[in-house]
Amino acid sequence: MPRVVPDQKGKFESDDMFRRLARESEVRYTGYRDRPIDERRQRFQNGVKEGHTDIAFMTNGTNMSLCFGSNGFNNNGKDVDFDKEQGKVQLRSSFILNGVCVRWKGWIDLERLDGVGCLEYDEENAAEENRALQEEIEKYKQRIREFEDKQRAFRVPHSSAHGHGHHAHAHLSSAHSLSHHHASAHNSEQNNIQVR
Missing domain, CATH: 2.40.250.10 (Core binding factor, beta subunit)
Incomplete structure (x- = not known):
């Protein structure tokens, strides 16, 4: 405050x-x-x-x-x-x-x-x-930037689907059976993003 x-x-x-x-x-x-x-x-x-x-x-x-x-x-x-x-x-x-x-x-x-x-x-x-107020505003802006950077990093997909293990494949297969599409192995990561 x-x-x-x-x-x-x-x-x-x-x-x-x-x-x-x-x-x-x-x-x-x-x-x-x-x-x-x-x-x-x-x-x-x-x-x-x-x-x-x-x-x-x-x-x-x-x-x-x-x-x-x-x-x-x-x-x-x-x-x-x-x-x-x-x-x-x-x-x-x-x-x-x-x-x-x-x-x-x-x-x-x-x-x-x-x-x-x-x-x-x-x-x-x-x-x-006023100097103290400006410092506080700058610290606040920095915290917001750090928070937004963390949020962006959290939302960025991983480079391989291996981290998701069986859950990713189970999720994909149920989504595919509902929409009658067949995914090839190299598209699994992209499809995983769409399912989310």
């Missing part, structure tokens, strides 16, 4: 959902809603440092589970940055949504647990996934 659609950029630019999510919108942390605000703040920060959090776009209610960095927390300014703006954390998360490589980009206020974010088309990861 391919991870991405063949025309990712086209889908990102034309699909209504992607167009809505590509606009900067108010977002909110959605984890542990039943807990007191102080505990939620702590859990939000801990989750981000571990490399994940849950947010929702307030304009349309779309929920997302975001993951940051391959090694969990990394404060290198790429995925998670607590230092850029005081009281806020800058976040960036790349993933595949509905067959399209996207990047969620935004910030969350550490006190209020809300902020602003949007989706962008992730050109770099899209190119990588």
